[in-house]
Amino acid sequence: MSAAPKHDVYQAIADSSRREMLMLLAKNDASIKEISEHFSISRTAIVKHLNVLSDANLVSDRKAGRSKIYSLQPEQLAEVKEWVSYFEQFWDNKLSMLRHMVEDDGEE
Amino acid sequence: MSAAPKHDVYQAIADSSRREMLMLLAKNDASIKEISEHFSISRTAIVKHLNVLSDANLVSDRKAGRSKIYSLQPEQLAEVKEWVSYFEQFWDNKLSMLRHMVEDDGEE
DNA sequence: TCTATATAAAACCGAATGGTGTCATATCAA
DNA sequence: TTGATATGACACCATTCGGTTTTATATAGA
Numbered sequence: 123m124s125a126a127p128k129h130d131v132y133q134a135i136a137d138s139s140r141r142e143m144l145m146l147l148a149k150n151d152a153s154i155k156e157i158s159e160h161f162s163i164s165r166t167a168i169v170k171h172l173n174v175l176s177d178a179n180l181v182s183d184r185k186a187g188r189s190k191i192y193s194l195q196p197e198q199l200a201e202v203k204e205w206v207s208y209f210e211q212f213w214d215n216k217l218s219m220l221r222h223m224v225e226d227d228g229e230e
Numbered sequence: 231m232s233a234a235p236k237h238d239v240y241q242a243i244a245d246s247s248r249r250e251m252l253m254l255l256a257k258n259d260a261s262i263k264e265i266s267e268h269f270s271i272s273r274t275a276i277v278k279h280l281n282v283l284s285d286a287n288l289v290s291d292r293k294a295g296r297s298k299i300y301s302l303q304p305e306q307l308a309e310v311k312e313w314v315s316y317f318e319q320f321w322d323n324k325l326s327m328l329r330h331m332v333e334d335d336g337e338e
Numbered sequence: 339t340c341t342a343t344a345t346a347a348a349a350c351c352g353a354a355t356g357g358t359g360t361c362a363t364a365t366c367a368a
Numbered sequence: 369t370t371g372a373t374a375t376g377a378c379a380c381c382a383t384t385c386g387g388t389t390t391t392a393t394a395t396a397g398a
Contacts, residue, residue, distance in 0.1 A: 132246075135240055137385090139386090145316070166387080166388075167386065187344090196317040196321055200321060203311070205249065212302065274357080278355090282355095297374060298374080
């Protein structure tokens with residue numbers, strides 16, 4: 123039922139600036155201007171990155187006066203987690219066993 | 231000490247063909263030809279993808295007669311897992327708490 | 339109303355990406 | 369040796385990506 127993302131989450135997190143933006147938004151919601159202050163690239167470039175994150179449903183935004191506030195929407199990251207989890211058995215058995223034990227409550 | 235990857239792991243897994251290749255190699259080592267048979271794109275394209283995976287240290291290869299056999303080398307995926315884990319608290323507290331408990335043995 | 343502020347929108351650019359096809363080389367097997 | 373097989377190495381192509389600058393619009397406040 124979730125909107126089909128134009129950019130998928132893997133593509134969205136492929137860029138380190140975008141990963142930093144997600145980390146930033148994990149701490150606090152922020153306007154475009156506030157986000158820009160943490161990076162050396164232009165505001166336009168920031169907005170493009172935010173659009174990619176938005177297309178991948180990793181952030182949401184709301185208007186507030188003349189600013190646009192972005193919020194983290196991390197649910198889609200669960201997909202990445204799931205995918206990577208498949209490989210956990212190859213480097214850490216203890217953890218993947220625990221995961222199986224714990225995660226037995228409503229997976230599809 | 232690990233060789234500095236030219237392509238990073240996030241970029242490597244951004245492409246769905248490359249993710250499929252990793253899944254494939256998780257089941258069995260495979261030659262370029264064998265891998266190619268699972269995809270509709272050209273062998274040349276396959277090789278390029280494998281080079282990206284190799285640059286990111288996600289696969290290794292060995293020569294065997296006239297074939298080149300690729301193996302999964304999943305250690306670098308731990309980095310992705312770690313990064314995504316930071317966000318787990320936002321959608322699953324139980325798991326991230328457990329992770330902290332279990333993972334307390336030698337994380338530098 | 340006027341001005342400063344925050345964002346939007348568009349055109350442009352070089353480099354990287356994902357793909358192709360062609361030709362060359364190495365190796366196995368008759 | 370010869371032919372088929374598996375890979376390597378190029379050159380080429382269209383599109384996307386990450387970035388820029390410029391111009392326009394909306395809103396808050398004095």
